[in-house]
Amino acid sequence: MTTADRIPAPVLVLGGIVSVQFGGALAATLVPVIGAGGSVVMRLLFATVLLLAVVRPRWRGHSRRAWATVVAFGVALGLMNFAFYGSLAYLPIGVAVTIEFIGPLALAAALSRRLLDGVAVLFAAGGVVLISEALHVPLAELEWAGILLALTAGAFWAGYIVLSGRTGAEFPKLEGLALAMVVATLVTLPFGVASVPQWDAGLLAKGLGIAVMSSVLPYSLELLALRRLRAQVFGVLLSLEPACAALAGLVVLGQRLGPVQLVGMALVVAASTIVLGLGARKDPAAAAAT
Numbered sequence: 551m552t553t554a555d556r557i558p559a560p561v562l563v564l565g566g567i568v569s570v571q572f573g574g575a576l577a578a579t580l581v582p583v584i585g586a587g588g589s590v591v592m593r594l595l596f597a598t599v600l601l602l603a604v605v606r607p608r609w610r611g612h613s614r615r616a617w618a619t620v621v622a623f624g625v626a627l628g629l630m631n632f633a634f635y636g637s638l639a640y641l642p643i644g645v646a647v648t649i650e651f652i653g654p655l656a657l658a659a660a661l662s663r664r665l666l667d668g669v670a671v672l673f674a675a676g677g678v679v680l681i682s683e684a685l686h687v688p689l690a691e692l693e694w695a696g697i698l699l700a701l702t703a704g705a706f707w708a709g710y711i712v713l714s715g716r717t718g719a720e721f722p723k724l725e726g727l728a729l730a731m732v733v734a735t736l737v738t739l740p741f742g743v744a745s746v747p748q749w750d751a752g753l754l755a756k757g758l759g760i761a762v763m764s765s766v767l768p769y770s771l772e773l774l775a776l777r778r779l780r781a782q783v784f785g786v787l788l789s790l791e792p793a794c795a796a797l798a799g800l801v802v803l804g805q806r807l808g809p810v811q812l813v814g815m816a817l818v819v820a821a822s823t824i825v826l827g828l829g830a831r832k833d834p835a836a837a838a839a840t
Contacts, residue, residue, distance in 0.1 A: 562775035563787045566768035571647070571794040573763030575802035578638040580756060586636040588745025589760075590738050592753070594631065596761030598731040607725040616720040623713035623726065624733020630706035632738050633699045640696025642805040644796030648681050648818050649697060651792055653704025654711055655818075658825045667825045674821035680814025681807070727769070785826030789819050 580589040612620075637646040655674050659667035679685060682697055717726035749757075775784070792815050799805035807815070 559775040559779040560783060560787060562771045563779065563784060564790075566771035566775070567787065567791055567794050568798075569763045569771070570768040571643070571791065571798040572802060573760050573765075573768075574634075574638070574647070574795065575643050575798035576756065577635060577760045577764065578643055578799075578803055580753065580760070581635060581639050584745035584748050584753065585742065586632060586639060587738065587741030587743075588748070589742070589757075590628075590631045590635045591735065591742030591745075592749065592757035593760045593764060594628065594731060594735040594738060596758050597765035598728070598735050600761065600766050601724065601728040601731055605724045605728040607721075607728045609729075612720070619713065619716045619720050620726050620729045621733050623710070623717045624730035625737050626706050626709040626713055627730055628734030628737035630703050630710050631734070632741060633703035633706060637696045637699035637703060640693040641700060642796075642807065643799040643803065644792060644805065644807055644815065645681050645811065646696065646700045646703075647795035648792040648815050649678050649700035650704040650707060651818055651822060652678060652701065653706070653708040655822060655825055657708040657711060662825070670821040670824040674818045677814040677817030677821065680817065681811045682814075683808075683811065686810070724769075724773075731765075782827050786823050788826055789822030792818055792822075 577589055577593060580592070584592070634646065634650060637650075641649075652671075652674060655671050659671045682692065684692060714727075717730060720726060721729070796805075796807055796812075796815060799807075
């Protein structure tokens with residue numbers, strides 16, 4: 551039994567959630583300096599190099615179908631990250647993650663076809679209205695760019711979920727993910743290449759930390775956990791991501807959410823627990839896609 555096997559699987563998942571959200575908060579400090587494009591390219595570039603070094607994927611011997619799948623997966627992965635990082639220029643990270651969560655929630659509800667899941671998504675939509683402050687802030691003053699970018703990230707997240715399952719079926723272990731990361735880096739490169747001259751030693755160190763916290767560490771922890779964790783438990787734990795994002799925003803960035811926004815977040819977390827937890831399928835691999 552390895553050291554990781556001695557750690558309870560829920561602890562591994564929680565560790566991954568904390569890592570990715572605090573990595574996101576750290577990334578938010580890069581966005582004002584080198585922009586969303588530069589920030590996402592730096593993160594993906596470091597994460598891709600690390601994954602390629604560890605996984606050493608095969609570049610030959612794959613079918614056209616496999617390549618089409620992994621390229622689509624990489625495009626969804628890259629644009630999901632770019633849209634999310636773009637939203638951080640306008641919204642607190644807790645708000646951005648909560649709005650983004652609508653994507654996987656709606657997908658899970660559509661696939662389950664349970665009436666309760668559909669109702670839960672409506673409650674989550676109400677939570678998004680509350681956390682976006684649409685009820686008491688004039689429409690003209692809302693951060694529409696940030697809201698639309700977060701919703702776009704959520705849509706690509708839903709695509710990422712579908713394509714990750716297909717990629718896993720076409721490629722062994724983490725080979726598909728490593729190849730998709732190469733595609734994601736190439737897709738986002740045009741948005742961030744202009745920022746490269748500004749990458750000094752301090753920014754590069756921060757970018758490496760973000761890559762480890764937002765990609766390498768959480769992917770590894772979840773992979774280890776899902777071998778021993780039921781889908782329902784994984785779904786409930788995943789539902790804590792918006793709350794963890796708000797905590798990361800408070801600790802790292804000093805971002806405070808108002809009472810109404812916290813109520814909106816609670817609605818989304820509750821809906822996520824119903825759809826991703828209580829309604830989750832028993833197959834851990836299916837849960838991993840979410």
